[in-house]
Amino acid sequence: MNHLRQTKFLFFVIFVIFTTYKTTLGQLAVGIRGGYSHAWVDKVDTRNISNTKQENIDGFNLGATTEYAFNYFFALRMDIYYCQKGYKVTKTPTEQSPAQNTGGLGNDTWQVNMNYLMVPILPTLFYATKKYKFFAYSGPSVGYWGWGTKSGSFYVNDLGGNTIKVKSETENYPFIDNYNYGNQKDNRWDVGATIGAGMGILIKYGEIFIEGRYNHGFTDAIAFRGTPPPTHTPRYNRNVEINLGFRRMILKRKTRKKPVEEEEEFNYEGEY
């Protein structure tokens, strides 16, 4: 828990410096970004249920981005965004419970949607020409599992009923802070790492960019107050994103004159 507090504090300090630091050396741009999210966890423990297969789920993400460029190749970026994560499990018919027991119908599925507020801080290397900008980044991230749903679709009959049918239900995820005899809880904080790359097109009022990103959670979504039991399987969030975004510069750099030959090729700041 101390580790988590320290991490949160570190993020807070970086956030304050990042958003209040006025410098003559760089440029600050802000914008929006959003797109597709493809998520899974590593992993769901379904060992007691035969013929199960873990699958990935699709979702979206949306939020704000800000970037501070220190010079012509290095920037620090921070995003705050909503991101859909989670996982899905599929169960196919078994020899003991073959498909004919369910009228030859399909698979059972259950899915947990985990909606996170993500804040990655991303040291970024970039290269810009007159029209394009290419960038790559990696850095720490912290996420908060704000809410979620669990849903299932099962081939079962009503208790005692004669007709097997699909029963589908979705309900809000019931966060529990105190279960397994007080030792276990849903862990809503996720400290992880983000790596990604993309390219931007420089336009008159800013930059339109596309990027791909991978988020790797380091925090088990199931937390223990003591030692986890030996049978416990940690559950880590994973997801990839494809995003489109737009950034507009709000602070101009005014010092450090660039060499003439570079200015002809790079007009990043002057276009804004």
Place this chain on the structure above:
Amino acid sequence: MKESIKLFFLLIFIISCKKEADYVVPAGNPNTPIGNFDAFWNGIDQNYVFFNQDPVNWDNVYNENRSKVSSTTTKAELKEILKLMLKSLIDGHKKIEFEDSTSYSGRQLDGTVLNLNLTQNIVNNYINNASTLKGNIPGTNIQSDEIVLGTIKNKSISYINQRYFGNALQDLQNQVNFNNFVSNSNSNSGLILDLRNNTGGEARAFYNLCSRFVSGSYTWGYSQFRISRNRYEMSPFLAEKIEGASVSYLNKMVILVNKNSASASEITAIALKSRSNVVIMGDTTFGANGPLSDIVRYTGNFYLPNGWKVTLAQRITYDLNKNIYEGKGLIPNQVIKQDVNAFGNGKDNVLESAIKYLDN
């Protein structure tokens, strides 16, 4: 521009590479005292559905009992250890069956009340025109009087005694007779459904019975089952419904239960208690209402390496307000204990209370 197009497709390619999730097949335990102990503890750990409700700390149960088992532990000693562990769980359907066809389920029915021949007493002293519908006793090929029908003497009150939940209502002629009785009951002032000393049976029989007491599609409660090895990860609440039969009785009704009303009979009471025309009378039920069967692809049963079979409930049964009654039983709307002494004189005080209620 070419560079950006290449980069875009590279990104798409990288992002479209899926991770193939793996899952583990549990390793077999050896047929040794320790291997059987571990298989027992792990089997319950992985299948038990009531960890959210059960006050028993299953980790502590392991720690307290594991040290009692060694390679020299005899079969008889192991039996006693596993019985003790099983006893601590609230699951009313829990059972371990041994190689000598003996079994242990941890809780006993109330023998005093069970030994009262309630049905015969009612037939002799309380009803007219008694008729029976025969059905197999669950798990056997033995046919017996599954349902007793009649009318309370000198009253316009119908009486149904479902003695166990067998296959009587799967028989076409029985269906006709039962439907006629239910239909005729609509002209009476009330109906008594007697489930006392009914220890359950087939879920289908529960459904067939209840379908005569609802109309349309009636949601009576919810069920849940486990979807992972994580003890607390349960399926969403699945709505449980009963489709009303073509013939139904929807007027004033009393359901009688007692300490020996278990499983399907408890579920009947749970299912119908939310109906405004229904009152539950009698004693608190047994507290075993997580059904054993009827889940198509999920089972709570498992074997130990030595062949001992462990049975657990496969679902949690909830009422319409998401209350559960496992291990504690359903408390009737009107609690009336069976007067055993008065029964010796042919007086059934619980039935008489129901008659009085319906007669008013």
